[in-house]
Amino acid sequence: MSQHTIIIGGGGIGSAIACFLSAASAPGDRVTVVERDPTYQMASSSLSASSIRQQFSTPLNVQLSQFGWEFMRSCTDEAGVAGGAVGLNERGYLFLGREDQTESLRQRAEGNRALGVSIHEFTPEELGARFPWMRCDDLAYGAVGAAGEGWFDGYMLQQLYRSRARARNAQYMRGEVVQLETRGPRIVAAILADGSRIEGDRFVNAGGPWSANVARTVGVEIPVRARRRTIFVVSCPTPLADFPILIDSSGIFVRPEQHHFLCAVVPDEKSDHDDLPLDPDFTLFEDAIWPTLAERIPAFEALRVERAWAGYYEFNTVDHNGLVGQIGPDNFFVAAGFSGHGLMHSAGIGRGVAELLTLGNYQSLDLSPLSPRRLETGQLIVEDAVY
Incomplete structure (x- = not known):
């Protein structure tokens, strides 16, 4: 018997599901993706810093x-x-640390090494020798x-999922789901x-920051909220060689981006409210990011903000x-609530x-x-490394 699957949300997660589901579906099955913003201008996948660790x-x-x-490595370009x-x-x-x-x-x-992750550890002296520009x-x-x-590139990844899904006859339509109709x-x-x-x-329900609203229409409460995160594009006049993706001991994130850097920090809990407008919060740079990075990397005392944008974490x-x-x-x-690491995990999700939908259970990764x-049993799996 053929199945019609409705995916609510066509961002990184929704389109990844459509991509893999359309490849695994039986003849006669249909996949429809309902996306409220087909331009993806407000999508978390487009506004992400798009890093993977x-x-x-x-x-x-x-x-x-x-x-x-x-x-992602398997996704070759035209060349x-x-x-x-x-x-x-x-x-x-x-x-x-x-x-x-x-x-x-x-x-x-x-624990990461036991799973095959390649990690190099440093003493403070070794850090100073490897990264001489850092205090x-x-x-x-x-x-x-x-x-x-x-x-x-988060937008390119989301579009790759989308194009593969559409090539396998998944249908994308513009619309906002405001109610789910039930029968029994x-x-x-x-x-x-x-x-x-x-x-x-x-x-x-792959509605990302808005997934809780969708769930409530059938009386289901999920603890997923739209939390604003601001990303700053900054320039530094001093070249810094061998710059990694840096997570400072303060939790500040900074990585290279061509001739500039991207940086961000999680707001403190008392100001990290739900559903804030997507206007960049420049006080985060002035009060937290710049003074901390200037202490860590003396050349960053001359940082200059070139531009900034904000997007939602689900x-x-x-x-x-x-x-x-x-x-x-x-x-x-x-499939929601990934707290900033959804896009990097979208293929596996x-x-x-x-x-799960086609076979009734997980085959590749449980x-x-x-x-x-x-949420009901209390057997939570807390992720400490959220930035």
């Missing part, structure tokens, strides 16, 4: 990054360049990924803001990991959800730890 505290996140890296179709650049993440942070960072590195006197530890980390224990249709109605057999307020699997009505599935049922 293997250094996580949750083993499953490490494995998702490993598959994500290999998937046959590996990773060229998604703008993949390899550069390791360097995590810096003070004395009080060293033990947890070392434990994470050991290290307050540091006790450093760890850098030696392979399989870097950055990519199942959803039978999605109602759009223009009043139109789309019937389906399975419904996947933030899981409970344990910072994605919610993936069936929830509520029998034919309702969610897309593949996994496609397996995503069951991400099941929304953990």
